[in-house]
Amino acid sequence: MSNKPRKIAVLTGDLVNSTGLGPENVERAFDALEACAEMQAGWMDDQSLHFTRHRGDGWQVALAEPKYALRSALCFRAALRALGEEFDSYIGIAEGEVEGEIGPDLNEANGEAFMISGNLLAITKLPDRTIHMLYDAACDVGIPPTATLACLQLLEAIFNKWTKVQAQTMLPMLTLEAPQSYTELAEQLGKSRQSVSKTLSAADYYYVSQALINIEDAHA
Template identity: 35%
Template sequence: MTELCAVLTGDLVGSSQADPHLVSRAFEALASADDEVRSWFGAASSSALQRHRGDGWQAFVPLSVYALRAACVYSAAVAAVDKRMATRICVGIGRIAELSVDGLGASSGRAFELSGRGLEQMGKSSRLSARADETVLHSGWIEAVFDLADVIVSGWTPRQAVVAQHLLVRNAPSQSELGDRLGISQQAVQDHFSRAHGMALSAACDRLESGLNK
């Protein structure tokens, strides 16, 4: 692929001690988030999220400029399940030859290497990081943005995560529309999004998508 891609490699935090029912719900939430992210590009341009090694998973974003937005959506999906649930994610940004017909686990390329190795190097308390190929324009800046985003997503409560998951997607609903969908007031949506530092994350996503890494 000539476009810069993003591979997200993650695992659930503390899954060995977690209620198996919560772990199942977390993976259901990840699958739902993956459906949302894949809809941004069309199902034919991507491969579905793949679970591996029990609590591990991997997802693919065809255009790297959407990596931060996607990572936030996956993070929020798990955090929304329960206050005891969270996922670590390392995003690898680079080029790949092509996706294997056998799925993400059988695919290879620089983005896959960076993502997998990056997750192995992440601290247990970290939730979000990125590793960009050295040839990527502004690679250090991109990695720094993810480090700051890590601080934000690590502090989300389930209610904040629910709101963030819906308002950080592409073509997000209005706060009023989301309030109607969730059965809460627009003011409650605004409060949760504000405490989740959603506007700062949204601005960072918009900046990346404006063409910084093209």
């Protein structure tokens, strides 16, 4: 890989109420997060996200395609919510430049994006916070930070209403390899097309999808 500086996005997360979940459910959560990271590698030209667990209930990934950072974060949270409504994660998102290869263990990584992402994670966990995702450096790619915050707040409000079934149905539709039709998704999930359509409508799929597409287009 070239040593030329390149932009990445770093997501740093902590499970919400990991103590209350218990050890078995924490392991289920990490299995879901790791599987989600492996799925997202296809968005990055098959470059690994280097999913790394740290501090027991913490995790981190590095995205080779920063424009997908918000979609990535929402997919990670949907993968958790699909296990049950008690599953969620705080996430700090930051962009920055790196040089050379990123090693498989992000606990050994350093750089501005890693530091800022961790700092933002700490802010999301403050008692007076009502939003579980914070995103830094969007203004560097032409997206006003106030617009990014507004988008995050609206996505947070929508996500917080998702049931387990809605998250299970939304997750495949949020990926870049989303089913081409509701019929295809219904077959994939073993449900009726009518049921899938009603679930996606209740979860505000159209609005979430359009918001992500517009953010990614502006980023590009």
